[in-house]
Amino acid sequence: MGHFSHRKFCKKRGFPFLSIQQNMEANVHIQKNGDYAADITSIKEAQVRIDSFIHKTPIMSSEYLNSFSGRKLFFKCECFQKGGAFKFRGACNAIFSLDNDQAAKGVVTHSSGNHAAAVALAAKIRGIPAYIVIPKNAPECKVENVRRYGGNIFWSEATMQSRESISTKVMEDTVGRVLYLWSYWSKSLRLTLL
Numbered sequence: 420m421g422h423f424s425h426r427k428f429c430k431k432r433g434f435p436f437l438s439i440q441q442n443m444e445a446n447v448h449i450q451k452n453g454d455y456a457a458d459i460t461s462i463k464e465a466q467v468r469i470d471s472f473i474h475k476t477p478i479m480s481s482e483y484l485n486s487f488s489g490r491k492l493f494f495k496c497e498c499f500q501k502g503g504a505f506k507f508r509g510a511c512n513a514i515f516s517l518d519n520d521q522a523a524k525g526v527v528t529h530s531s532g533n534h535a536a537a538v539a540l541a542a543k544i545r546g547i548p549a550y551i552v553i554p555k556n557a558p559e560c561k562v563e564n565v566r567r568y569g570g571n572i573f574w575s576e577a578t579m580q581s582r583e584s585i586s587t588k589v590m591e592d593t594v595g596r597v598l599y600l601w602s603y604w605s606k607s608l609r610l611t612l613l
Contacts, residue, residue, distance in 0.1 A: 469511045472544055474500050502537045502564070510537035514545050522547045527590045529575065529582040531557035539570030550593055552586045554578075 457465075476499045484492050497505035514526060525548030528538045535551045542549035551570040553562060554577040565572055573589050575581040 465508075465512045468515050469508060472501075472511050472515070472541070473508055476500050502533065502540045502568070504533035504537065506533045506537040507540060510534070510541040511544070514538070514541040514547070524548075524593055525550060527586055527593065528552070529554075529586045532561045535561065535570065536564035536568060539565045539568035543569045548593070550589045552582055552589060554582060 476496050479494050479496055480492060481494070495505075497508075501507050502510075514522065517526075522545060526538060526542055527550040528534065529552035530538070531554050535553055535557075539549045539551055549568075549570045550573065551565050552573045552575050553565065554575050556577045562572065573585055575585040
């Protein structure tokens with residue numbers, strides 16, 4: 420496989436990316452280890468870590484869609500997950516992976532939707548503050564979810580530069596930990612200290 424560029428991968432998909440040094444370290448690690456996705460050990464560890472906090476969501480099938488597609492289709496109904504999305508699993512895993520000293524000051528993230536709500540809810544369950552940077556153009560229903568889960572909201576412009584800049588400022592002011600979702604296919608949400 421060709422050279423893996425974490426920065427290009429994230430930028431192309433609109434994900435925030437880590438610092439240049441962290442990108443380089445991640446790229447070297449991935450190139451050396453072929454570590455593109457979660458391994459079974461990390462999946463099992465995450466499952467144990469979050470088991471008591473998540474809903475066991477159903478897997479369903481549809482005879483209509485099966486006949487239409489000519490295949491047997493299965494749907495993992497994460498819309499029934501706490502927070503209404505699968506992102507709660509990753510946020511919960513990241514937040515409960517922190518030791519007590521790391522978690523004490525809280526976590527910082529930026530998102531305009533389900534990730535923001537998931538981080539706020541997981542932090543609420545853990546009993547730590549969540550500082551959420553949300554762009555001013557975010558849907559009101561998403562903002563209300565963050566409020567309902569007790570997230571401390573900071574507003575940004577809709578640009579990634581504004582979101583990251585304000586996230587960094589909030590982190591510096593709170594000495595929180597920054598949770599970046601840089602890839603849905605990463606081992607988990609990456610915990611990053613800026």
